[in-house]
Amino acid sequence: MATETRSSVLPAGAKAGNAQSRVLSPTQIAWRRFRRNRLSIVGLGIVTLFLLTGIFAPVLSPYPYDQTNLFRAMRQPGTDPAHALGTDELGRDMLSRLIWGARVSLAVSVSATLIVVVLALVLGFLSGYFGGVWDYVLNRLFEVVGALPGLLFQILLMLLIGNGVLQVTVAISILGWPGLARLVRAQVLSFKERDFISASRSLGAGTVFIMSRHLLPNIINPLIVAISFAIPGYIGAEAGLSFLGYGINDPLPSWGKMVGAIGRYLSSPNYLYIGVIPTVALALLVLGFSFLGDGLRDALDPQSDRANF
Amino acid sequence: MARYILGRLAGLAFVLLTVSFLTFFLMYNTPGGPFEELNQPLSPEAKANIMRKYGLDQPFYVNWWNWLVNAVQGDFGMSYYYPNTRVVDLFNRYWGSSLMLGALAVAWSFPLGAVLGVIAALKRNTIIDQIITTFALVTVTIPIISLIFFGIAIFVIGLKWFGFNNGQPLYQQPPNTWVLPAFIFGLGTVGALTRYTRSGMLDVLGQDYIRTARAKGLSRAVVILKHAMRNMLIPLVTIFGPVLANAVTGSTFVEITFAIPGVGRFFLESIYTRDYPVIIFTVIIGASILTISNLLIDLAYTLIDPRVRLGGH
Numbered sequence: 001m002a003t004e005t006r007s008s009v010l011p012a013g014a015k016a017g018n019a020q021s022r023v024l025s026p027t028q029i030a031w032r033r034f035r036r037n038r039l040s041i042v043g044l045g046i047v048t049l050f051l052l053t054g055i056f057a058p059v060l061s062p063y064p065y066d067q068t069n070l071f072r073a074m075r076q077p078g079t080d081p082a083h084a085l086g087t088d089e090l091g092r093d094m095l096s097r098l099i100w101g102a103r104v105s106l107a108v109s110v111s112a113t114l115i116v117v118v119l120a121l122v123l124g125f126l127s128g129y130f131g132g133v134w135d136y137v138l139n140r141l142f143e144v145v146g147a148l149p150g151l152l153f154q155i156l157l158m159l160l161i162g163n164g165v166l167q168v169t170v171a172i173s174i175l176g177w178p179g180l181a182r183l184v185r186a187q188v189l190s191f192k193e194r195d196f197i198s199a200s201r202s203l204g205a206g207t208v209f210i211m212s213r214h215l216l217p218n219i220i221n222p223l224i225v226a227i228s229f230a231i232p233g234y235i236g237a238e239a240g241l242s243f244l245g246y247g248i249n250d251p252l253p254s255w256g257k258m259v260g261a262i263g264r265y266l267s268s269p270n271y272l273y274i275g276v277i278p279t280v281a282l283a284l285l286v287l288g289f290s291f292l293g294d295g296l297r298d299a300l301d302p303q304s305d306r307a308n309f
Numbered sequence: 310m311a312r313y314i315l316g317r318l319a320g321l322a323f324v325l326l327t328v329s330f331l332t333f334f335l336m337y338n339t340p341g342g343p344f345e346e347l348n349q350p351l352s353p354e355a356k357a358n359i360m361r362k363y364g365l366d367q368p369f370y371v372n373w374w375n376w377l378v379n380a381v382q383g384d385f386g387m388s389y390y391y392p393n394t395r396v397v398d399l400f401n402r403y404w405g406s407s408l409m410l411g412a413l414a415v416a417w418s419f420p421l422g423a424v425l426g427v428i429a430a431l432k433r434n435t436i437i438d439q440i441i442t443t444f445a446l447v448t449v450t451i452p453i454i455s456l457i458f459f460g461i462a463i464f465v466i467g468l469k470w471f472g473f474n475n476g477q478p479l480y481q482q483p484p485n486t487w488v489l490p491a492f493i494f495g496l497g498t499v500g501a502l503t504r505y506t507r508s509g510m511l512d513v514l515g516q517d518y519i520r521t522a523r524a525k526g527l528s529r530a531v532v533i534l535k536h537a538m539r540n541m542l543i544p545l546v547t548i549f550g551p552v553l554a555n556a557v558t559g560s561t562f563v564e565i566t567f568a569i570p571g572v573g574r575f576f577l578e579s580i581y582t583r584d585y586p587v588i589i590f591t592v593i594i595g596a597s598i599l600t601i602s603n604l605l606i607d608l609a610y611t612l613i614d615p616r617v618r619l620g621g622h
Contacts, residue, residue: 039443140320140323140324143320143323143324143600144323144324144327144328144331146599146603147324147325147328147596147599147600148328148331148592148596149558149591149592149595149596149599151558151559151561151573152558152561152576152591152592152595153332153335153592155576155577155580156332156335156336156339156580156588156592157335159335159339159340159580160335160338160339229450232450233450235452236450236451236452236453236454239452239454239455240452240453240454240562243454243562244561244562244565244577256452256454259454259455259458260454262458266461266466269466269467272462272466275458275462276458276462279454279455279458279459282451282452282454282455283451283452283455286450286451286452286455287446287447287450287451289450290446290449290450291446294446
């Protein structure tokens with residue numbers, strides 16, 4: 001699919017002579033399509049900003065995330081010049097916790113995505129390419145994991161392995177891979193009998209060569225789109241588990257946990273900021289990723305907008 | 310057809326067996342147990358007695374097997390935490406609220422999402438389309454805890470339009486305790502459905518028979534209503550499975566934040582008290598709903614789309 005369309009969207013400049021300087025690579029074409037959608041640029045900006053915030057959290061945060069000061073607890077944003085976004089119920093700086101929360105949120109969601117992608121690629125390839133017993137066994141595995149009631153099972157798993165960044169990542173990725181693995185399997189199935197694969201095989205190409213050179217490039221585009229929609233899902237999952245108390249350990253901040261802290265103070269509108277600040281951050285980052293994903297889909301999947309009505 | 314269904318039911322039994330085994334493994338290996346939170350300390354003899362009575366001195370697979378033998382006969386055991394109460398009876402107190410919440414959410418979000426999706430597809434690449442697709446993207450991706458918090462901050466604390474539940478079953482409560490939860494719970498579904506309907510409709514509109522229908526002189530309205538709408542139903546069936554499963558099992562966050570006594574909240578309580586029979590029952594019910602709705606959807610496919618054949622590849 002992707003290889004065919006790449007040749008058909010050569011820009012007009014390619015025909016009008018001067019081909020050397022005007023021909024666009026597939027990446028450039030995708031970038032042009034991506035740029036057309038203003039929201040996806042906004043998404044890219046938000047994601048970059050949060051990524052940098054997360055990476056440089058130790059430098060950026062004005063206070064340690066766990067520094068308490070009970071004499072300065074529950075300061076509302078703007079009332080204390082030393083704490084721009086105020087302090088929480090233990091007097092910890094909200095801004096610092098927000099910044100570290102970005103790090104936790106991204107660490108969990110990005111590494112969960114990496115695990116899921118590796119699992120999905122390996123298992124999807126095995127099941128789609130070799131078929132037979134592999135396909136049968138792995139399909140049963142897809143079915144079992146797909147049938148687990150997500151949140152309930154994640155909580156049980158978290159009880160067994162305990163709270164923590166690594167543990168949440170495991171709990172999220174263990175349930176996350178079947179959808180992506182099915183996608184990989186379907187793509188492999190649809191490509192493995194094509195003529196260009198048979199030709200390559202008849203020239204003596206081995207399985208690994210065919211997988212990495214012929215199948216992977218054809219899978220990568222739908223995979224990128226799926227990933228960009230998976231990350232916001234994992235961010236939400238981490239926040240949800242931490243909100244329930246089965247996620248990140250104290251004192252490390254997580255936006256979900258920070259939202260959860262509002263529970264005791266809901267009756268007082270003055271303290272709403274405790275929940276508002278992490279909620280806004282959570283929503284912004286997640287939206288950034290999904291705007292980015294939307295733009296990527298338009299850029300990488302040219303068939304997404306085809307209608308003759 | 311009958312053979313296919315039998316095969317799928319065998320697969321379903323295998324899935325539920327595996328899920329229950331995994332759940333027993335997790336439950337019996339987690340730190341803490343059902344009788345360790347008691348207020349008064351027990352003598353070692355009394356504790357050993359209790360453990361023996363409930364089989365907790367046995368390894369998890371023995372307990373799994375005993376549970377399985379009883380479960381296939383319809384006996385899901387007694388609760389550990391609520392003495393002399395059958396798990397099924399306990400469950401009966403809670404599933405009504407969850408079901409009502411899910412039904413309300415689906416009832417408003419499914420039609421709205423479908424209509425928005427069709428409008429967006431027909432007006433594609435206009436400002437209306439952009440507004441609708443952006444709205445769908447926003448509702449589908451914002452985590453439910455953010456939606457809940459915004460909802461509570463604006464409508465409960467700010468405007469005071471709605472209140473929290475007081476722990477009574479939802480169907481015995483005035484609307485101001487369930488309108489907001491049902492609205493928030495349905496928002497994600499609206500977005501998902503809008504996106505599915507839009508892309509399904511665009512797919513259909515790209516087909517040759519639509520062009521043919523227009524070319525032979527049929528009006529736009531007739532083509533949309535008679536030719537496009539029917540075929541657009543097919544992708545809607547696909548998403549109805551996840552939506553249904555989510556409606557029944559996915560309301561945990563809404564239930565705990567609005568103090569609605571539903572299955573999700575009950576599950577969290579039974580996790581806390583390590584009430585094993587309740588935990589395993591809830592997980593099995595959730596897994597059954599997921600697998601059975603998947604099966605029903607595959608069957609529905611064959612009814613509405615003659616191109617689909619069962620069992621083949």
